[in-house]
Amino acid sequence: MAKKSSYILFKLGNDTFAIDVLNVIQTLETEDLTPLPKTPEFVKGIMIFRGNILPVIDLRLKFNIKNTQELNKGFIIVTKFFNNEKEQEIGLIVDSVLEVSDFDAYDIGTYPEIGSKYNLEFINGFVKQDDEIITVLNIENILSSAEIEILKKSTEKIEFDIENE
Amino acid sequence: MFNEQKKLFVQEVTDLLLKVEKDLLLLENDSTNNDIIQDIFRAMHTVKGSAGVYNLEKTVLLAHNFESLFENIRKQELKVTNEIITLTLQANDTLLRLINADTETIIDDSEIEYLISQINSIKVQITSKVRTSVNITNFKTFYIFFEPNLDIEERGIGIDGIINDFADFEYKTISKKTDFERRQKGKHEKFFEIIVSSTYTEDEIKAVFLFVPNEYEIIEIANFNIFEKTDFNEFYFSAVDIVPEKEQRIELLKDFCNIFKEQSQFEALPEEAKSDADVLIGAEEIEKDSKSETQQIEQIRVPASKLDELLSLVSELIINNSQLTKSALNKDYEKITILSENISKITNTIKENTLSLRLIPVENIIPPYKRLIRDLSLKFNKKIYFIADGVETLVDKNIIEKLFTPLSHIIRNAIDHGIELPEERIKKGKGETGIIRFIAFYSSTNVFVQIQDDGRGINPEIVKNTAIKMGLIKPTDELTKKEIYDLLFIQGFTTAKNLTEISGRGIGMDAIKKSIQDLRGDVEIDSEAELGTSVTIKLPLTLSIIESMHLTAGNLNFLIPISNINQCLKFNSEEVKEFEKNKILLNNELIPIINISKVFNLKHNEAQNNLIIVNHGQTKTGLLFNNIIGEYQAVIKNLGSIFREYDFFIGASILSDGSIGYILDTYKLINKLTTAK
Numbered sequence: 001m002a003k004k005s006s007y008i009l010f011k012l013g014n015d016t017f018a019i020d021v022l023n024v025i026q027t028l029e030t031e032d033l034t035p036l037p038k039t040p041e042f043v044k045g046i047m048i049f050r051g052n053i054l055p056v057i058d059l060r061l062k063f064n065i066k067n068t069q070e071l072n073k074g075f076i077i078v079t080k081f082f083n084n085e086k087e088q089e090i091g092l093i094v095d096s097v098l099e100v101s102d103f104d105a106y107d108i109g110t111y112p113e114i115g116s117k118y119n120l121e122f123i124n125g126f127v128k129q130d131d132e133i134i135t136v137l138n139i140e141n142i143l144s145s146a147e148i149e150i151l152k153k154s155t156e157k158i159e160f161d162i163e164n165e
Numbered sequence: 166m167f168n169e170q171k172k173l174f175v176q177e178v179t180d181l182l183l184k185v186e187k188d189l190l191l192l193e194n195d196s197t198n199n200d201i202i203q204d205i206f207r208a209m210h211t212v213k214g215s216a217g218v219y220n221l222e223k224t225v226l227l228a229h230n231f232e233s234l235f236e237n238i239r240k241q242e243l244k245v246t247n248e249i250i251t252l253t254l255q256a257n258d259t260l261l262r263l264i265n266a267d268t269e270t271i272i273d274d275s276e277i278e279y280l281i282s283q284i285n286s287i288k289v290q291i292t293s294k295v296r297t298s299v300n301i302t303n304f305k306t307f308y309i310f311f312e313p314n315l316d317i318e319e320r321g322i323g324i325d326g327i328i329n330d331f332a333d334f335e336y337k338t339i340s341k342k343t344d345f346e347r348r349q350k351g352k353h354e355k356f357f358e359i360i361v362s363s364t365y366t367e368d369e370i371k372a373v374f375l376f377v378p379n380e381y382e383i384i385e386i387a388n389f390n391i392f393e394k395t396d397f398n399e400f401y402f403s404a405v406d407i408v409p410e411k412e413q414r415i416e417l418l419k420d421f422c423n424i425f426k427e428q429s430q431f432e433a434l435p436e437e438a439k440s441d442a443d444v445l446i447g448a449e450e451i452e453k454d455s456k457s458e459t460q461q462i463e464q465i466r467v468p469a470s471k472l473d474e475l476l477s478l479v480s481e482l483i484i485n486n487s488q489l490t491k492s493a494l495n496k497d498y499e500k501i502t503i504l505s506e507n508i509s510k511i512t513n514t515i516k517e518n519t520l521s522l523r524l525i526p527v528e529n530i531i532p533p534y535k536r537l538i539r540d541l542s543l544k545f546n547k548k549i550y551f552i553a554d555g556v557e558t559l560v561d562k563n564i565i566e567k568l569f570t571p572l573s574h575i576i577r578n579a580i581d582h583g584i585e586l587p588e589e590r591i592k593k594g595k596g597e598t599g600i601i602r603f604i605a606f607y608s609s610t611n612v613f614v615q616i617q618d619d620g621r622g623i624n625p626e627i628v629k630n631t632a633i634k635m636g637l638i639k640p641t642d643e644l645t646k647k648e649i650y651d652l653l654f655i656q657g658f659t660t661a662k663n664l665t666e667i668s669g670r671g672i673g674m675d676a677i678k679k680s681i682q683d684l685r686g687d688v689e690i691d692s693e694a695e696l697g698t699s700v701t702i703k704l705p706l707t708l709s710i711i712e713s714m715h716l717t718a719g720n721l722n723f724l725i726p727i728s729n730i731n732q733c734l735k736f737n738s739e740e741v742k743e744f745e746k747n748k749i750l751l752n753n754e755l756i757p758i759i760n761i762s763k764v765f766n767l768k769h770n771e772a773q774n775n776l777i778i779v780n781h782g783q784t785k786t787g788l789l790f791n792n793i794i795g796e797y798q799a800v801i802k803n804l805g806s807i808f809r810e811y812d813f814f815i816g817a818s819i820l821s822d823g824s825i826g827y828i829l830d831t832y833k834l835i836n837k838l839t840t841a842k
Contacts (some may be wrong), residue, residue, distance in 0.1 A: 030797075036808065038766075039808075048819055088806050124551050151807075154808070
């Protein structure tokens with residue numbers, strides 16, 4: 001028997017992506033975010049989610065997608081993943097959330113190595129549904145890559161030129 | 166259901182066993198204290214009984230043997246020896262492991278058999294050893310007044326003979342006095358006062374005075390050995406001088422003994438600081454690290470009164486809240502204002518109450534350290550006296566838990582590298598027993614925990630030379646003593662091989678620093694060569710709430726801990742000149758100014774005219790903000806692990822209007838800026 005899993009489908013620009021619902025806590029409409037200084041551009045800031053701080057990153061910026069919509073509109077998918085054995089929650093900004101679909105594990109094909117516009121590390125494979133190619137994302141890899149960039153940025157020295165101020 | 170019960174059982178038995186451990190360590194110094202012996206006996210009995218309910222055969226078997234050993238001690242067939250303490254501590258550890266394991270098979274049969282055979286061999290030793298020696302705990306102290314008649318010599322009785330009968334007593338005081346008043350009347354009378362502690366009964370002592378039955382008085386003044394408790398002689402002779410009346414003097418002596426009687430009762434209580442272990446040497450080396458490294462406190466005992474108070478506060482809150490809803494419907498703004506004031510008062514009290522629930526005395530972590538010190542001093546053949554001061558200091562439970570490991574490292578270092586061997590100490594003219602002192606105290610909004618030893622100290626020159634060799638500093642660098650000792654915290658500094666021979670701290674000072682900083686604290690070393698070392702840990706009172714000043718810069722809200730703020734100034738135009746150079750002259754001190762909006766690249770349209778002067782170690786720094794909103798009690802929220810390197814933010818907090826404010830760690834921010842330059 002093939003193993004079925006549920007995936008949440010969403011749009012970034014013109015492309016459709018999917019992530020495993022096991023990684024998803026909730027989807028929200030975009031709220032006002034408080035920017036966090038000295039972070040990479042794709043980090044849009046933080047917000048309060050269920051009484052705690054939720055970091056929010058813009059997947060479109062992380063994927064360098066030139067989107068048609070205004071950058072600040074969109075939806076937030078609140079995801080969770082394990083990082084150093086600790087559960088970490090992160091909000092992902094996407095253009096729109098479509099639906100939840102069930103795929104067979106066997107249906108997920110390997111993504112071609114050549115000609116991919118996205119970093120292959122971020123991708124688990126693809127699924128074809130109604131003549132549309134849906135890219136299944138590897139959320140852990142995306143977020144750990146984001147984390148590395150954030151850490152790199154945070155160790156950058158804060159330039160503070162006393163003389164020219 | 167069964168699982169819940171089992172959990173409770175494990176918790177209770179664990180508590181009991183930890184208490185037994187504490188008692189055993191107390192007993193080591195106070196080996197005749199019957200109360201402690203009784204406590205241990207009863208605890209083991211309970212452990213045995215309740216383990217039986219859960220069919221924990223191994224636990225029952227070991228606890229039974231443990232209990233019967235203490236039965237012998239209780240009946241005074243057996244004296245508490247160092248060997249017994251070491252063995253029972255070991256057995257206690259095994260019991261703890263048995264109880265906390267999912268299944269008893271985790272412990273090998275051979276371990277339990279070994280422990281039981283050891284217990285039995287002690288019992289055999291003793292039973293063969295004669296059960297004679299009189300009950301040593303049955304000491305009594307008598308006051309004897311002996312006033313021989315003048316014709317005593319004529320009757321052929323030697324006064325010296327009688328007095329000499331007491332010479333063999335180990336604990337005694339004999340005073341010979343001439344009664345001045347009577348001498349004035351022309352009589353040369355003498356009297357003797359004898360205070361003696363022994364296991365003899367009153368009748369046995371009376372036998373000494375067989376031939377002078379009417380010339381003495383005997384009164385029991387204490388049912389223990391007063392000479393062991395204190396320097397009784399000194400007290401007695403001063404009492405004789407001050408209180409000439411015999412009856413009054415007897416009363417005084419009785420009162421004096423009573424003081425110590427009460428003290429000996431207190432000694433049985435665990436709180437008594439008297440328990441500080443003077444660790445004896447000579448017993449076989451025992452297993453190291455028997456104690457797990459993290460001391461998790463899973464349950465907190467809360468006084469019922471506090472819970473009642475909380476409950477009544479909550480019900481008050483509910484009442485106010487329903488009134489508020491009603492008033493809001495009626496749009497009764499006046500009422501709403503009053504109610505909201507009420508509610509904020511109540512929530513404040515609830516907050517303080519809830520926080521105080523988390524505070525527990527540092528005393529909770531002392532017993533494992535006593536054990537650690539005992540074990541390590543046996544291992545290293547060192548004599549160590551452990552003193553704990555300020556154990557009643559209350560600290561957040563989370564902090565106490567996380568403090569356990571760094572403190573064990575510090576204590577380990579002090580024993581391994583600090584305290585010298587007894588011979589070495591004597592050569593240096595120190596007492597052969599080294600002292601490790603644990604001190605906890607409050608200062609402003611911080612708790613300080615200090616570990617002091619009187620060992621060989623750390624020679625700053627050696628530290629400096631090593632740092633030069635490692636290329637951390639240049640030979641020409643002038644460093645203060647504090648800066649030199651701070652070098653010890655640099656990662657990798659301690660791992661170099663040649664460092665083990667420095668008096669220095671062997672393991673992971675950088676790890677200690679890191680874990681203390683994670684608690685938003687700081688750690689400092691101070692040392693005097695040959696006099697000892699002290700490691701001071703500074704910690705916040707609680708981890709979850711911070712008294713702060715709410716400020717704005719650009720479009721962001723910031724919070725600065727009040728404890729960091731030196732003063733708030735309105736930036737005024739007269740100082741423009743200094744300001745342009747990013748310095749301000751304040752009380753003859755040139756203070757650098759950091760514009761927060763610029764540092765964080767924030768849009769700033771408004772005038773930046775609020776200067777917050779913060780303390781940065783010994784110096785001050787000015788931070789420029791747009792507006793000061795006011796004081797705010799910030800509940801700290803973690804930024805999340807992906808932002809863990811943004812350590813110039815302690816975290817964020819939700820402000821009263823629902824927006825987010827960043828809590829600045831000014832110390833780290835300024836450090837980051839100055840190292841960037």
